[in-house]
Amino acid sequence: MSYEKEMIEKLERGESVNDRLDIPLLRYLWDASPLSFITTRESYHDFFKKITVLSSFSDNEVRLFTKFLHLREFQMNEVIFKQGDSGYGFYFIFSGAVNVYANQTGVGFEPGEFVIKLEKRQYFGEMGLLEEFNRRSATSIAAENTILLGIFKPDLERMLEQYPVLGAKFLRETALIMANRMGQLTREIVTLKKRVHEMDQKA
Amino acid sequence: MTRNQKIKLYLFLFLLTAAAFFAILFPRLTLPFGFAYIMFLMTKPLTLRLTTGSRRQRLGYFFLVLLGAGFLFFPVIATMYSADFSSLTDQLPDAQRSLQEKFFAFKVMVFQRTGFRLNVDPVSFVMSKIETHGTDLLSSFPNYLSLLLEWVILVPIFLYFFFMESRQFSRRLLEAIPNPIFEKSYVLFSQFNTKFGEYIIAKFIEATLLGTIVTLGLVLIGFPYAFLLGFIAGVTNILPYIGPVLGIIPALVVAFLAKDPSVSMVGMLVVFALANLIDMILVFPLLVSKIVNLHPIVVIVSIIVGSQLAGVVGMIVVIPFVAFFKLLFKEIYKDLSVQL
Numbered sequence: 072m073s074y075e076k077e078m079i080e081k082l083e084r085g086e087s088v089n090d091r092l093d094i095p096l097l098r099y100l101w102d103a104s105p106l107s108f109i110t111t112r113e114s115y116h117d118f119f120k121k122i123t124v125l126s127s128f129s130d131n132e133v134r135l136f137t138k139f140l141h142l143r144e145f146q147m148n149e150v151i152f153k154q155g156d157s158g159y160g161f162y163f164i165f166s167g168a169v170n171v172y173a174n175q176t177g178v179g180f181e182p183g184e185f186v187i188k189l190e191k192r193q194y195f196g197e198m199g200l201l202e203e204f205n206r207r208s209a210t211s212i213a214a215e216n217t218i219l220l221g222i223f224k225p226d227l228e229r230m231l232e233q234y235p236v237l238g239a240k241f242l243r244e245t246a247l248i249m250a251n252r253m254g255q256l257t258r259e260i261v262t263l264k265k266r267v268h269e270m271d272q273k274a
Numbered sequence: 275m276t277r278n279q280k281i282k283l284y285l286f287l288f289l290l291t292a293a294a295f296f297a298i299l300f301p302r303l304t305l306p307f308g309f310a311y312i313m314f315l316m317t318k319p320l321t322l323r324l325t326t327g328s329r330r331q332r333l334g335y336f337f338l339v340l341l342g343a344g345f346l347f348f349p350v351i352a353t354m355y356s357a358d359f360s361s362l363t364d365q366l367p368d369a370q371r372s373l374q375e376k377f378f379a380f381k382v383m384v385f386q387r388t389g390f391r392l393n394v395d396p397v398s399f400v401m402s403k404i405e406t407h408g409t410d411l412l413s414s415f416p417n418y419l420s421l422l423l424e425w426v427i428l429v430p431i432f433l434y435f436f437f438m439e440s441r442q443f444s445r446r447l448l449e450a451i452p453n454p455i456f457e458k459s460y461v462l463f464s465q466f467n468t469k470f471g472e473y474i475i476a477k478f479i480e481a482t483l484l485g486t487i488v489t490l491g492l493v494l495i496g497f498p499y500a501f502l503l504g505f506i507a508g509v510t511n512i513l514p515y516i517g518p519v520l521g522i523i524p525a526l527v528v529a530f531l532a533k534d535p536s537v538s539m540v541g542m543l544v545v546f547a548l549a550n551l552i553d554m555i556l557v558f559p560l561l562v563s564k565i566v567n568l569h570p571i572v573v574i575v576s577i578i579v580g581s582q583l584a585g586v587v588g589m590i591v592v593i594p595f596v597a598f599f600k601l602l603f604k605e606i607y608k609d610l611s612v613q614l
Contacts, residue, residue: 141460145453149279152457157608159461204608223457225464 099134122163122192124244132237139226145213154183154210158199160223161245164191167217171195173209182210197245200227283452298583305587306425310432312591314440315471316478340430369531373397458605466598473594480557481508484549491545492525495538499528507546511553512590514573518553522546568597 099116119125119133128136142165145151151169152158162169169189172182186209189195199205200222231238297304374397381392435443451459485508492500507521525546529539568576573593580592 141448143453143456146279149453151453157458157605159457221457223460225461225468 096134099137118165118192122194124194124241124248127244128237128240132240135234135237136230136241139230140220140222141226143219143221145217145219147213147215147217149213150182151211151213151219152196152207154207156207158196158202158205158207160221161194161197161200163194163220164189165218165220166191168214169193169195169217169219170212170214171209172212182212188214197248200224201242201245201249279452279454283454286450286452286455301584302421302424303428305584306428307432308587308591309425310429310436312474313429313433314436315467316475318471340433370397370401372531462598462602462605465601466594469597469601470591470594473597474591477512477590480553481511483557484508484511484553487549487552488521488545491549492542495541495545497525497528497538497542497545498532498534503528507549513577514593515570516574516577518546518550568593568600572596 116130116133119128119137125133125136140163145167151162154173168191171186171189172184173186174183195211196207199207227238227241230241377395377397384390384392447463448456448460485504488507489500489504492503497503503525506524507518510521511517513520525542526539529542573596576592576596577589580588580590580595582588584591
């Protein structure tokens with residue numbers, strides 16, 4: 072039985088899942104081996120290898136990385152974090168989906184405007200891991216029953232102490248995500264400035 | 275938040291408060307538990323990899339630490355300090371006589387210069403006080419012995435629990451934390467553990483270094499009770515600000531009462547000044563300052579409150595607790611200022 076299936080069935084039965092993602096070594100090695108094509112299910116190895124942040128990791132590095140992840144389950148419509156909350160962690164979607172809302176008005180429990188729906192294997196909240204005093208810039212709500220894998224600041228510090236090479240690699244990948252987002256933002260600003268300039272000239 | 279999540283959150287907060295009350299109400303359990311936890315945290319950086327091994331490996335390591343602590347500390351301390359202790363108790367009557375002589379000379383000097391006759395006898399008063407306290411201490415000795423026996427049994431049991439089950443325990447604890455407060459609780463819990471562990475190790479190293487420097491210095495200048503005075507200076511140095519002052523008092527008393535002209539008060543003062551200078555210039559900035567950043571007044575008030583709550587142990591462990599609460603309140607305040 073696949074790990075994801077096991078988790079989902081546990082959730083459906085109303086049982087709680089472990090806080091840490093603890094994959095047995097032999098099970099992981101079997102999943103990572105070329106012989107794993109025999110099984111039709113998607114393995115943890117496949118799951119993590121398809122996540123872009125971890126694409127440059129070796130199989131053993133992915134295995135070590137999973138030791139630092141926390142497994143948190145959220146019911147449908149449960150708030151993961153709100154805009155303005157202090158942020159300390161970075162989440163991968165293991166199963167389910169997450170809706171992201173921004174521009175919260177601050178009145179009642181209205182989450183704000185819908186921005187995007189994130190699906191399995193996508194990630195969010197990386198700023199929380201890197202910034203010293205991070206405030207969440209958007210509200211995230213579980214769109215269905217969802218399992219998230221989170222890595223938090225103390226885990227990153229521990230990783231850098233215990234496996235410095237792995238920690239540096241993960242930081243580099245996270246910095247790359249941030250750089251890509253910055254580039255995207257800069258391009259958007261340039262386009263918007265151009266539009267404002269054109270509108271000014273027309274007026 | 276759904277109804278179930280709310281119930282989970284309130285239940286968790288209730289359990290946390292109940293645990294805190296239990297800890298305050300039963301210090302006989304809390305203190306050995308805390309002591310075992312401190313020992314575990316002190317050995318944790320060295321055993322980080324070993325404790326993640328198999329159960330048998332961890333069990334082996336637990337006994338190794340226990341045996342090491344027993345073999346290293348007890349005989350070394352006992353043989354080193356028993357000689358100093360016995361000669362100190364032998365010389366107490368001499369000290370009383372010397373004090374009385376010195377006070378008599380002082381009385382004569384006052385009478386000769388002012389014509390005023392001093393009719394008080396503080397030396398006998400202080401000595402009788404010491405005697406009564408001594409008998410009190412002796413009469414309550416069985417209580418102390420039973421407490422010691424309790425610790426001898428409880429501390430290894432708790433230590434065993436920390437070595438074998440700490441990973442599972444922290445996992446269960448993290449599992450129980452409800453989602454809305456998970457991130458913050460986890461980060462604060464980790465920060466507290468790191469701060470507490472680092473503080474205890476730093477203080478232990480600082481005390482050992484200062485005690486060694488004072489002992490060596492006093493041995494070099496031929497000062498009596500060098501081992502005992504060095505040990506006292508090291509232990510008292512654990513307390514910030516007040517510690518160095520408390521540490522020098524016994525040495526001052528010994529120097530004041532000594533008849534032997536080779537016992538130099540100036541030499542002793544130089545040794546203590548040098549040891550504290552090395553501590554202030556080298557050890558403190560390198561080891562302790564980054565861990566605790568509290569105002570001196572806060573530190574002194576905390577030590578007094580700590581001593582009221584849990585005696586000597588309270589005085590030592592109160593500082594990282596206050597540092598943690600400062601962090602906690604800062605976080606809560608930061609959150610509130612955003613929400614308002």
